[in-house]
């Protein structure tokens with residue numbers, strides 16, 4: 452079990468550095484936002500529920516004494532809203548040092564967002580893709596502007612469930628088979644791992660990482676996997692233990708000196724496939740996946756605003772035909 456932060460790390464201060472954490476009002480995201488605030492960083496909390504977000508913000512300010520904590524209300528399942536938020540943020544702020552893609556969900560019913568995308572995919576994959584892609588120029592600019600010797604980073608909270616999934620490229624919207632929310636979630640988490648590798652290759656100035664927090668006592672587990680939660684009672688990690696590697700990746704210089712694009716567990720880079728696994732992807736599949744995300748993102752960006760208010764169940768949606 453983890454034993455907490457190392458001595459060198461406990462001396463880290465990040466005053467003046469700017470961090471964005473999605474899903475920051477509860478669980479791992481909230482602990483991460485708190486840890487950053489306590490080290491003096493500016494925190495941008497991206498949350499869906501305004502009341503929970505304000506309650507978390509007030510708690511973080513009270514406990515950390517840091518008032519540089521800001522709330523942005525965004526429903527990450529709504530791809531166009533994510534893009535609009537990221538665009539506005541990129542224009543409004545001149546600095547972003549670290550992006551933590553933490554918001555995630557496991558849904559047990561297939562539902563579509565206003566863009567016609569399946570909501571688990573939209574939240575876990577498309578939101579991460581659109582937010583990161585839109586903010587990469589800001590992360591790069593921040594590096595050029597003067598954080599010499601300090602790397603800008605993007606961290607994505609994936610899951611160990613991705614180990615049982617091979618990237619599937621022929622049904623990103625989970626239209627063809629019975630909708631199994633656990634498998635769809637695991638597939639999305641594999642997609643995050645693939646994305647991280649591709650971004651690392653394409654953007655050498657930024658440090659990309661993706662990680663598994665372990666199995667953690669959070670609302671996500673108790674509400675989405677009640678049976679698993681019951682079975683694991685007393686054996687789940689505390690939320691602080693679950694957030695440890697995210698916080699380490701976000702704050703520690705040693706973390707940003709590791710090779711970009713890797714998957715971390717307990718502060719260590721580990722292989723993204725189990726021994727003898729069948730989960731390796733061909734380069735054609737990876738290119739197809741990246742191409743599909745790019746096409747979806749471009750289609751959403753180029754749509755006229757009046758079209759985005761169409762019905763969430765509109766199967767004639769141009770994005771999906």
Ligand SMILES: NC(=O)c1ccc[n+]([C@@H]2O[C@H](COP(=O)([O-])OP(=O)(O)OC[C@H]3O[C@@H](n4cnc5c(N)ncnc54)[C@H](O)[C@@H]3O)[C@@H](O)[C@H]2O)c1
Pocket residue numbers: 473474475476477478479480497498499500525526527528529553554555556574608609610611663664665666667668669670671672693
């Ligand atoms: N708890 C675990 O055992 C575990 C294991 C592996 C991976 N994870 C991952 O850790 C991350 C954090 O989850 P957690 O365990 O802290 O649970 P949590 O439920 O406390 O946190 C999830 C956060 O994501 C936010 N979120 C979900 N959908 C959103 C949406 N549409 N728009 C905006 N925000 C949204 C929630 O509001 C919440 O703040 C998730 O990505 C999850 O998949 C958790």
